[in-house]
Amino acid sequence: MGLEHVGPGSAKALITFSPAGTSRLLIGFVAGPSGVWVLAVSVTERGYIGGVGMSEKFTGRCECGAVTYEFSKAPDFVANCYCKDCQRSSGAVMGTYFSVAADDFKLLSGNPRSYPYIAASGNTLERNFCPDCGARVFTDKLSGFPGQVFVMLGSLDNPEAVKPPIMEIFTKFRISWTKALDVPQYPGRPDGKELSPAEREKVGAGEGCG
Numbered sequence: 001m002g003l004e005h006v007g008p009g010s011a012k013a014l015i016t017f018s019p020a021g022t023s024r025l026l027i028g029f030v031a032g033p034s035g036v037w038v039l040a041v042s043v044t045e046r047g048y049i050g051g052v053g054m055s056e057k058f059t060g061r062c063e064c065g066a067v068t069y070e071f072s073k074a075p076d077f078v079a080n081c082y083c084k085d086c087q088r089s090s091g092a093v094m095g096t097y098f099s100v101a102a103d104d105f106k107l108l109s110g111n112p113r114s115y116p117y118i119a120a121s122g123n124t125l126e127r128n129f130c131p132d133c134g135a136r137v138f139t140d141k142l143s144g145f146p147g148q149v150f151v152m153l154g155s156l157d158n159p160e161a162v163k164p165p166i167m168e169i170f171t172k173f174r175i176s177w178t179k180a181l182d183v184p185q186y187p188g189r190p191d192g193k194e195l196s197p198a199e200r201e202k203v204g205a206g207e208g209c210g
């Protein structure tokens with residue numbers, strides 16, 4: 001659910017059905033003749049998750065819908081990452097993710113399969129995938145970012161609800177035809193922490209972020 005800004009006098013209602021059968025009803029109301037805030041109410045098969053006066057919830061899911069999650073606080077950190085792990089695990093040119101406090105991130109359904117990974121920095125973490133559809137949904141147990149979960153932006157039901165990336169990292173792996181955003185660019189981690197190739201081999205670290 002969420003608050004949506006629309007023009008005076010306008011209103012809209014939207015009903016969507018996901019392939020996995022999760023239904024969602026969004027109903028908008030105009031607050032008054034000059035009021036422009038519309039309050040949306042969201043109902044899913046998991047039950048009522050929001051309504052008048054309640055705080056906004058962000059929700060998301062894997063491709064097949066088995067894994068679903070929610071959190072409350074709007075993310076501050078959003079990044080595009082071009083590391084080899086983000087490329088390989090997503091099959092795309094980069095991964096876009098944001099951080100959420102671990103105690104705010106709630107898994108609503110599904111049993112994600114975790115894949116322990118050692119980042120190029122030597123930090124440890126676990127990538128979490130849906131065991132049914134294989135979608136990478138979130139990363140947790142990050143030794144470098146305790147108490148944080150990094151969630152893939154594309155898994156959000158409404159990616160537009162989260163602000164754009166504030167930086168691009170591991171740009172040394174950027175594919176030449178991808179265009180840089182007008183935000184700070186870092187060849188690796190912003191702090192430059194990275195093991196040497198020999199050290200990486202010794203501990204079994206990859207070429208990924210974290």
Ligand SMILES: [Zn+2]
Pocket residue numbers: 062063064065066067130131132133134135
């Ligand atoms: Zn899935």
Ligand SMILES: [Zn+2]
Pocket residue numbers: 081082083084085086087095170208209210
């Ligand atoms: Zn990455």
